[in-house]
Amino acid sequence: MIELNNVTRTYGTKTAVSGLSLNVPAGELFALLGPNGAGKTTTIKMLVGLLRPSSGHVRLGGFDVVAEPRKACALLGFVPDVPFLYDKLTGREFLQFLASMYGYSRREAAERVEREIEHFELAEFIDELAEAYSHGMKQRLVFAAAFLHDPAALIIDEPLVGLDPRSAKLVKDLLRARAAAGVAIFMSTHLLDVAEQIADRIGIVDRGKLICEGTLAQLRSRLAAQHTSLEQLFLDVTAGGARGNAPAEEEITVGQAHSTPQ
Numbered sequence: 001m002i003e004l005n006n007v008t009r010t011y012g013t014k015t016a017v018s019g020l021s022l023n024v025p026a027g028e029l030f031a032l033l034g035p036n037g038a039g040k041t042t043t044i045k046m047l048v049g050l051l052r053p054s055s056g057h058v059r060l061g062g063f064d065v066v067a068e069p070r071k072a073c074a075l076l077g078f079v080p081d082v083p084f085l086y087d088k089l090t091g092r093e094f095l096q097f098l099a100s101m102y103g104y105s106r107r108e109a110a111e112r113v114e115r116e117i118e119h120f121e122l123a124e125f126i127d128e129l130a131e132a133y134s135h136g137m138k139q140r141l142v143f144a145a146a147f148l149h150d151p152a153a154l155i156i157d158e159p160l161v162g163l164d165p166r167s168a169k170l171v172k173d174l175l176r177a178r179a180a181a182g183v184a185i186f187m188s189t190h191l192l193d194v195a196e197q198i199a200d201r202i203g204i205v206d207r208g209k210l211i212c213e214g215t216l217a218q219l220r221s222r223l224a225a226q227h228t229s230l231e232q233l234f235l236d237v238t239a240g241g242a243r244g245n246a247p248a249e250e251e252i253t254v255g256q257a258h259s260t261p262q
Contacts, residue, residue, distance in 0.1 A: 001026045001184035002047065002153050007056035009042050016042040018208040020056070024201075026152070029175060029185040031199035033192065033230075035238050039208040040188040041081070044157045047186060048078045060153050077151035081158040083138040087131035091122060091141045094130060095148060102149045116144035119174060121167075135162035143171060147178075154178065156187045160194055172198050196230045206238040 002024035009017040017039040024030040034040050045051040046058050049065045049072065058065040063072040085094055092113065099109030117126050120140045125133065133141070139162050146154060159175070160168045176198055179185050189195055195202050196216060203213035212219060219233060 001061055002030075002155075002186050003057070003059040004043070004047070005057045005059070007043075007046060007053045007058060009039075009046060009051060010054045015208050017046070017053075020205070020208075020210055022203065022210070022213070024153075024184045024186050026184050027179055027182045028200045029179040029187065029198060031195035031202050032186065032188045032205060033190075033195055033202060033234060034205040037207075038205045038238075040205060041157065043205070044080075044155060044186075044188055047155050048076060049073060075152040077146035077149070077154045079139075079142055079146045079154070079156040079159060081161060083135070083142040085130040085133070085138055085141065088129060090129055091126040091133070091137075091144075092117070094141065095145060098145050098148055112148050116147055119147065120144045121170065136164055136167055139163055140167055140171075143174075147174075152183060154183055154185045154187075156185065158189055158191075159187060160189070160191060192230045192234055202230070204234060204237055211237050 002022070004020050004022045007017060007020045008015065020039075020043065022030070032040055032043065042051065046053050047060075047065070049069050052066055060072040061075045063075070065072045085091075086097075089097065095113040095116065096109055099112055104112065117123055120143055122140060122144060125137055126141075130138065130141070143159075146156075154175075156175075159171060163171060172194065175185060175187075179200070187195075187199070199216070201213065201215055202219060204211045204219075216230060219230075
């Protein structure tokens, strides 16, 4: 469903992403981890069509994001790391505006808006102007907007930034439910415990290159069997810590199989 095929993106002489190949099938939640400047945000921007790859191909549902952007983006729900809203619209007006952009009838738009208000527990503030929202309130509304049209693929950049524990739990449960319903989810995060809790498969990128990917169990087995946490494993395979037997210059593939967290 979500495909990156030998994707490279350069900025002048700087290579932000180098030869990245990934496939996230329907029903899988994939988490991309990496230190600051590793290439995560550039990868996200290429997936949603905000940047063109310098080489390689990005596809959503088989549609090339560059050659067939309308068809590709029709399948997509996107949650950026910094939520953008129209300050002089209420949350309800914002969702209604998006529903009209998707071409839903007034009745269907209203039903979908109410559904997401309930899912993300927005009723308390949905009729207030967005300019009065906290960051966490904005983040929940942006999630509701991304889910509004039942996308086949979700691209999420730092999903839990600014959320209180209750809201974070709500979002994690909804993401797992969407994956279980067959949605392909690509998530970039700095929160290692979140990846550990909800991801089917994890990839670690450093200096633009995919170092390793697989289930958490596969990563532990292949890279450092003694590790009990994803944090220590992450530090060992990136430039932030001792690399041990996993130099960042080499790609380590530990399997495509995935399992659902219990």
